[in-house]
Amino acid sequence: MPPEHEYARVTDLSRLKAFTNPLRMQLYRLLYAAGSATASHLADKVDQAPSLVSYHLRKLAEHGFVAEASGRSADGRERWWQVATEEGWGFRDSDFSGTPEGAAVVGAVTRGILDGRVAQYRAYLDQAHAWGKEWTDASFSSEWMLDLTPTELAELSDELRELSRRWRERGRAARAAGDTEQRENVAVHLYGFPFRP
Numbered sequence: 001m002p003p004e005h006e007y008a009r010v011t012d013l014s015r016l017k018a019f020t021n022p023l024r025m026q027l028y029r030l031l032y033a034a035g036s037a038t039a040s041h042l043a044d045k046v047d048q049a050p051s052l053v054s055y056h057l058r059k060l061a062e063h064g065f066v067a068e069a070s071g072r073s074a075d076g077r078e079r080w081w082q083v084a085t086e087e088g089w090g091f092r093d094s095d096f097s098g099t100p101e102g103a104a105v106v107g108a109v110t111r112g113i114l115d116g117r118v119a120q121y122r123a124y125l126d127q128a129h130a131w132g133k134e135w136t137d138a139s140f141s142s143e144w145m146l147d148l149t150p151t152e153l154a155e156l157s158d159e160l161r162e163l164s165r166r167w168r169e170r171g172r173a174a175r176a177a178g179d180t181e182q183r184e185n186v187a188v189h190l191y192g193f194p195f196r197p
Contacts, residue, residue: 008089018063036069036082
């Protein structure tokens with residue numbers, strides 16, 4: 001298990017390949033948001049058979065991305081799952097770009113992540129009117145043009161990760177204290193990459 005406040009860095013190609021399957025990525029994201037769930041709960045969300053969802057959860061567990069959630073089953077028959085670390089996982093392109101297969105897997109996983117994020121944001125845009133003024137006024141979509149070095153971009157990434165961690169912990173503490181009124185899952189998508197105009 002990675003140290004507290006440290007995401008799991010994937011450096012093994014076979015582990016990263018686990019996320020070339022779009023359903024596994026979707027299940028991981030749903031499980032991360034839910035905290036814990038059974039294959040049946042997740043199957044309802046993705047409109048798939050519980051047996052198929054269970055298979056993919058076991059594959060994610062084989063690669064260390066999810067684990068059984070202990071103490072959740074009331075009768076021992078239900079198998080509850082949770083993500084292996086609250087900090088999530090990540091990878092560096094440079095760990096895999098040395099081979100054509102590695103580059104292809106990085107491309108597939110990165111595009112899959114982007115597709116999932118775009119789909120999530122489009123769903124929000126399609127349903128924004130149903131969220132009401134408070135939520136739509138609080139929501140944002142921003143782009144900033146910065147002039148940075150690779151080292152500065154890495155520092156910015158670290159600062160944003162720490163900021164999001166602080167807000168995630170604040171939300172979890174509030175929920176644990178019973179402060180659930182108007183509390184919803186919130187996705188924050190930020191991208192930082194070089195470009196030449």
